[in-house]
Amino acid sequence: MRLVVHGTGKYVVRRLAQAAAVVWAAFTVTFVAIRLLPGDPVALMLSGRNGFSAPTPEQVAETRARLGLDRPLPVQYWDALADALHGDFGSSIQTGRPVSAMISETLPATLQLGAAALVLSLVAGTAVGIAANLVGAPWARQWLRSLPAVGISLPSFWVGLVLLELLSFRWRVFPSFGSTGLTGLVLPACTLALPGAALVAQVLGKSLHDTLLQPYADTLRASGAGAWRLVVGHGLRNAAIPAVTAAGLLVGHLIGGAVVVETVFSRPGLGRITQAAVGEQDLPVVQGAVVVAALAFALVNLAIDLLYPILDPRIHATTRTAGTPA
Amino acid sequence: MYADRRRWPTLFASSTLALAGLLASCASAPSDSGDEGSPHAGGTLLIAAGADPGCLDPQQTGQLQALDIGRSLVDSLTAQDPGTGQIVPWLAESFTASADARKFSFVLRAGATFSDGTPVNAPAVKATFDALSKLPPNGAAAYIQGYTGTAVVDDTHFDIGFARPNAQFLQATSTAGFGILSIATAAKPLADRCRGQVAGSGPYVLRSYTPNQGVVLARRPEYAWPSSLATNQGAAYLDEIRFNFVSEAGARTGALSSDQVQVAEHVQPTDQGQFAGRGFHLLVKAAPGLVPPLSLNHRGVLADQNIRMALLRGVDRGALVSTVFNEHVRAATSVLATTTPYYADQSSKLAYDPDGARQLLTASGWTPGPDGIRVKDGQQLTLRWLIPAPLPPANEYVQQQLRTIGVNVVLDVVPPAQYVSRQSAGDFDLTAVAVTRADPDVLRNIFSTRGANLWHLPPSQLDTYLEEQATATTAEDRQAAVTNAVAWILDHADTVPLYETAIVHGVSDRVRDLRATASTQLGLHDAWLR
Numbered sequence: 043m044r045l046v047v048h049g050t051g052k053y054v055v056r057r058l059a060q061a062a063a064v065v066w067a068a069f070t071v072t073f074v075a076i077r078l079l080p081g082d083p084v085a086l087m088l089s090g091r092n093g094f095s096a097p098t099p100e101q102v103a104e105t106r107a108r109l110g111l112d113r114p115l116p117v118q119y120w121d122a123l124a125d126a127l128h129g130d131f132g133s134s135i136q137t138g139r140p141v142s143a144m145i146s147e148t149l150p151a152t153l154q155l156g157a158a159a160l161v162l163s164l165v166a167g168t169a170v171g172i173a174a175n176l177v178g179a180p181w182a183r184q185w186l187r188s189l190p191a192v193g194i195s196l197p198s199f200w201v202g203l204v205l206l207e208l209l210s211f212r213w214r215v216f217p218s219f220g221s222t223g224l225t226g227l228v229l230p231a232c233t234l235a236l237p238g239a240a241l242v243a244q245v246l247g248k249s250l251h252d253t254l255l256q257p258y259a260d261t262l263r264a265s266g267a268g269a270w271r272l273v274v275g276h277g278l279r280n281a282a283i284p285a286v287t288a289a290g291l292l293v294g295h296l297i298g299g300a301v302v303v304e305t306v307f308s309r310p311g312l313g314r315i316t317q318a319a320v321g322e323q324d325l326p327v328v329q330g331a332v333v334v335a336a337l338a339f340a341l342v343n344l345a346i347d348l349l350y351p352i353l354d355p356r357i358h359a360t361t362r363t364a365g366t367p368a
Numbered sequence: 369m370y371a372d373r374r375r376w377p378t379l380f381a382s383s384t385l386a387l388a389g390l391l392a393s394c395a396s397a398p399s400d401s402g403d404e405g406s407p408h409a410g411g412t413l414l415i416a417a418g419a420d421p422g423c424l425d426p427q428q429t430g431q432l433q434a435l436d437i438g439r440s441l442v443d444s445l446t447a448q449d450p451g452t453g454q455i456v457p458w459l460a461e462s463f464t465a466s467a468d469a470r471k472f473s474f475v476l477r478a479g480a481t482f483s484d485g486t487p488v489n490a491p492a493v494k495a496t497f498d499a500l501s502k503l504p505p506n507g508a509a510a511y512i513q514g515y516t517g518t519a520v521v522d523d524t525h526f527d528i529g530f531a532r533p534n535a536q537f538l539q540a541t542s543t544a545g546f547g548i549l550s551i552a553t554a555a556k557p558l559a560d561r562c563r564g565q566v567a568g569s570g571p572y573v574l575r576s577y578t579p580n581q582g583v584v585l586a587r588r589p590e591y592a593w594p595s596s597l598a599t600n601q602g603a604a605y606l607d608e609i610r611f612n613f614v615s616e617a618g619a620r621t622g623a624l625s626s627d628q629v630q631v632a633e634h635v636q637p638t639d640q641g642q643f644a645g646r647g648f649h650l651l652v653k654a655a656p657g658l659v660p661p662l663s664l665n666h667r668g669v670l671a672d673q674n675i676r677m678a679l680l681r682g683v684d685r686g687a688l689v690s691t692v693f694n695e696h697v698r699a700a701t702s703v704l705a706t707t708t709p710y711y712a713d714q715s716s717k718l719a720y721d722p723d724g725a726r727q728l729l730t731a732s733g734w735t736p737g738p739d740g741i742r743v744k745d746g747q748q749l750t751l752r753w754l755i756p757a758p759l760p761p762a763n764e765y766v767q768q769q770l771r772t773i774g775v776n777v778v779l780d781v782v783p784p785a786q787y788v789s790r791q792s793a794g795d796f797d798l799t800a801v802a803v804t805r806a807d808p809d810v811l812r813n814i815f816s817t818r819g820a821n822l823w824h825l826p827p828s829q830l831d832t833y834l835e836e837q838a839t840a841t842t843a844e845d846r847q848a849a850v851t852n853a854v855a856w857i858l859d860h861a862d863t864v865p866l867y868e869t870a871i872v873h874g875v876s877d878r879v880r881d882l883r884a885t886a887s888t889q890l891g892l893h894d895a896w897l898r
Contacts, residue, residue: 079783079785080786080789080790081783081787081790082788083785085785085792086784086788086789088504096792133559136422137422137423138558138559138562147579148579203619207622210623210628211623211626214626214627214628218614218619218622218626219416219628220581220582220612305616306616307619308615308616308619310581314580321784321785322783
């Protein structure tokens, strides 16, 4: 017992180190990628977006010096990294606002949206995955199996606009903009949840199907277990591992999808500021947003890795190395 | 007043314009249907606005979205009549220009106060312009260059001086960017001012600003100093105005048609038809200034006037407008929009003449190649059009038209930060920069070789004409200089004007007396809800 706890502790420490490495890599890649892009965020800011009064080279140079962008790249990198470790991502080049303030203002709305979409994805995906293995009629089974492919191929912006058109503009059930409480959350969360639900349904459905072909399922059937008991009582637990892995990847989908969904539904959030910042090459803002997203992704996947041994005691925390189960 | 280079996916990179004749008819609400014809106070006006401009300070931004909001927060020294272009009193009850257009003397009205309680007086005007003149010349500051200072005579009298003649200054004083701010505002950090810490003397005050979500304005009950154009002499009628940032144009239209808002800004041409009758109307404001053009880099291939002239003649403006737009957009008849003061019709210089265009290309040695694209010395006639994303549909149509005369236009769509640096570096053949401003001095901003000269024009007689219009103090002199400048520009094909456009907002019939200012901003002081 003592050995296992010790081993699990070591495992957690190692996974935490991996998570930190992921976040650091995201930070570094972003730093390099944004610097490699042609274009100058300082010139954009000074041009005031009016298109005709280009800033003079002196003005650009002076502003770059004020922002510290004239220093050698390694110096900028180390300073940015050291500040980021203290939670300081600097200030937006475009607006001069501290990045930490921009993130803390927008993060709650995005977390709310992401959490709602995650729950919806898991519930809907699990329901469809189970139903596809439970129903008797072959046509219904086939239909339920095709559903995930449809869900995953519909683009989010299109789904969002259709939901808006029907449920907001035509039938006036939900508001079309702003995050006014729960009613404002329904349509964006459903839109964001759709691809995730399809992913979970697909993976779980397939995994359940495979599980039910195994000999133990025949044994259960022979002993008189009904379809419900077979699928939900026994199969689900055995089939859950790939679906849980998929749920970890889903967090990545949600972060990317938030950019589109927040735009379509005019919600303030991290996705919106990230999108704008990338277009404007606003390095400090992009850097802050990417680190927050990478942290969320790494932590959720860490939590999922720790969940595997609970789901399947055969998987031992100390022996696992990666997020994919055997 | 300024070009809005990127937030509106509607037209060209930078457009927003419209027509004088339409002003009187379209800018007003539909005729009263008999009930409650007189304004009354109260109510909240909900507006679906475009994307968050990111900065609300009218001095720091040229974005139309920000100025739409800022216009209700600040008052200006003067106002501009949207019908005639005349400059009329507002915070200044009278004003004069010196004979050399270098000194402007104003007399302020008494009794106006800022929302922070301090009086609108000459020292506040001085603080406002002193601060403005130190900003980068990217927004309103572009129009105060050469400022030598404000001489305060007493609380209500002051003189503003310039190093050079500056005839456009009076019009600039009517814009939101030149709105007068309290002394405390001038001292605030620019980032805080962007967030709305701006105390003006306008009919509304900022109650809240939530980035990417919206802005709430509240009425100032003690307001009693509107411009001489206002019908409402007291406080604004509306208790509150809520601008909601809805960046999807289709979502704005839907929000209006489902009564979630009473105003949808910038309705797309395809959606405009659905509002006629049915309890809605359109607020159409023809935008004055420089019409959306092809802006030509005079370096490289386009140094050849024949090729520039071929582009000028090879665009069928009538077909462009009828194919891509609707009746609110019209073919350009000059470099300037018809609603710009000192506009003159030059449509004879803008006739569609594809055969003439082909002859000009042939004359310069460009002959048709195997695929129809013209070739000279083994080189194809290819022009790169630098476009800030997203790509407007009109650009593709122009590309197709120019292909028929044998010019291969490559649409080079890039993110904004790249657009600005590549435009500054001259790394393009074509861009499209329009400027919304109700003064012909926009010509000088774009075409003078003494300014940024992003299009690398060679110095010429044109510079003289442009200086003359900036120096002129009589209407006749200014008209002559402007007409000479425009004729020169078209005779040398220094730009290819395309179309005149309009700002089109969808409005519920419940909203009354909502009008657009001469600079195309929403005038919300007179507006009321039925």
